[in-house]
Amino acid sequence: MSVRIPRTVIEANRPALSFWYGDEPISFERVGRSSQKSQVLIKVHPDCRVLVAAPLSASDEEVVQAVKKRARWVWLQLRDFRQQLEHITPRRYISGESHYYLGKQHMLKVIESEDEIPRVKLLRGKLEVVVRQRDSAVVNQLLDKWYRLRAREVFSRRLNAMMEQTLWVETLPPIRVLAMQTQWGSCSPLGRITLNPQLVKAPRECIDYVILHELCHIAEHNHSERFYRLMNQVMPGWEKIKVQLDNMANRLLSA
Structure with a gap:
């Protein structure tokens, strides 16, 4: 097992689900929960990847509706992380960096x-x-x-x-x-x-x-x-x- 680094690219074999918050689309990756609990867990990573852990028994529509209930919180997290990413510039390896x-x-x-x-x-x-x-x-x-x-x-x-x-x-x-x-x-x-x-x-x-x-x-x-x-x-x-x-x-x- 390992400690993973947040990734910017969603794996190709896991198609993203999405919904609209106002005029902005929000996409997320769904993964299964290892426990038997029915709660849906939402994690917004610093790279702006949204990960949702949901029971395997729940349909995609049910998961989307559960995430929609916390849409404003997700949107605010994404906004804050995007602002942080704007200040990250590629390395040029010159004096002053x-x-x-x-x-x-x-x-x-x-x-x-x-x-x-x-x-x-x-x-x-x-x-x-x-x-x-x-x-x-x-x-x-x-x-x-x-x-x-x-x-x-x-x-x-x-x-x-x-x-x-x-x-x-x-x-x-x-x-x-x-x-x-x-x-x-x-x-x-x-x-x-x-x-x-x-x-x-x-x-x-x-x-x-x-x-x-x-x-x-x-x-x-x-x-x-x-x-x-x-x-x-x-x-x-x-x-x-x-x-x-x-x-x-x-x-x-x-x-």
Whole structure:
């Protein structure tokens, strides 16, 4: 199981349902609920994807009517997230841009020097990148390598710290850093934890949340009641941290 990143594209094999709110169409993706409860759950993601979990026994029309009852709330959520997305600009990898590391924004400073070895250094709140010739692609590659190296260090350190809270994990699980488009982290059936290097841009509590999530999957591979009991035990209030990470996803992945 894994901690997923909110996605902007609805899966092709799950056609969207929709309705009109005033003169604006609202589309959403329907998924089945794992529990037997009849309540319809609505989630608006920061990428403006609307996900509706509904009982399999309910017809599409019944689900649409249930979502319509909360149409204004859905519309307001979409409006707020769209306003946030308007402020996200594509990276150009030039001096003056801000890039995240451990939840904080650092100004990028690109230094051109034929005499120095290309490198990245975090110095006095600035990310200094030395290149022999100004090239956005080269700056991007150097930053990506730097983030991966720091991710390995930070993730290993936080995993060791989180082990003190997960008494059911007897030995330190192997950890892998791997770029993933849809996941912050995952846990294999054999207990290997994989983490997205982009996660190192998030605040420490968000990193701890993802690591603890995967450590709980070592004991319970599904999102069962036991899994959530373990999460509540090792990280009370984890839901707020998950929302914090979800809300930052677009900014972290574009910075």
